[in-house]
Amino acid sequence: MRGGRLELQGLRRTFGGVVATDNVSLDFAAGTLSAIIGPNGAGKTTLFHLISGRTKPTAGRVLLDGQDITGLDRQDIVRRGIGRAFQVANLFPSFTVAESLAAAILTHEGRTASLFRAFPPPDIAARAAEVMELCGLADLADVLAKHLSHGDQKLLDIALALALDPKVLLLDEPTAGMGPEERWRMIERVHRLWEARRMTLVFIEHDMDIVFRIAETVRVLRYGSVLAQGTPEEVRRNPAVIEAYLGAEHALEGGAA
Structure with missing residues (x-):
């Protein structure tokens, strides 16, 4: 099965007075490989919960190939291709x-x-x-x-x-808990799977070396909102991202690589 287009339109999720996801609008083109990064508590996993149906949004929509799948039963969402x-x-x-x-x-x-x-x-x-x-x-x-x-x-x-046979595959920190060599073996395997199947793959990752090596597009969340998005190089050099998450030292190291 080929990848599907995933669209998030104004997704918002609150828990009492806490805003976990705030007006997130993102468009993942069919067959692309994207990373979502951000500090702890930025809303990354909550966003995956909203896409996969584990949590229902307070507001906003999730579309797969133009079809609204917002709030559907989790198994139905899986059958649709997430x-x-x-x-x-x-x-x-x-x-x-x-x-x-x-x-x-x-x-x-x-x-x-x-x-x-x-x-x-x-x-x-x-x-x-x-x-x-x-x-x-x-x-x-x-x-x-x-x-x-x-x-x-x-x-x-x-x-x-x-x-x-998903159209869209969501991976939440696929290298978590692994040593350096094992992390690279895992992410290389993930990359080969994407090349073989060309599904739309979105992964959350904290290892910036991995993110900047394999992602085509990087989205950055902070406080539940989209802070920035672009190519790895664009995100690496974005002043707001450097200040909020990467730090100048990591950005400079990446730029010199």
Whole structure:
């Protein structure tokens, strides 16, 4: 499935007197690779919750390929084409990697009865194998999800979302908790997945070296609002972003690279 166009129009979310997201309007062109950055508490994860249906907006709209999906049930949003990584240990801890992917696909397609028959059906097993190969998990097909390393669990999170053929894939800090080498291996794998599938990929990341290396476009949030957006170089040199988030030293180091 090719990428879809994701539009956010005036998204606002309040919790009591706290404004978590304030009038966020962003347009993610189909098939693009974008990063969202910003200080802790900037509203990045809340924005993902609003897009994926985990949280309903106080105001504003979310459009996928021009269709309003604001406030739809989470499963309906997934079926429309918005994918987001699962928490593996909470979903399929006693399933192998292959079984986890097969179960996700069957559930997505409303074929849960197949979970209690011959499992997995041949067509689903083939699709799971394709995703495992794409994500570099083929050698771990028979390993229980709960026995995977942290990095491989994150990869399975992504694979579970990818198995549902999303038009838009949301990744919330895919390299969190990893060492430097493992982070780069993960983000290189993510980049290869994007090149192979060309879905619209949006990721949240705190490692600026990673962001500036692979993102086509960078959006910066602060206090729930859009502070800036542009190419990595434009964002790196933006005075407001330097002052609010990057710091002059990081900006200068990046500019010299």
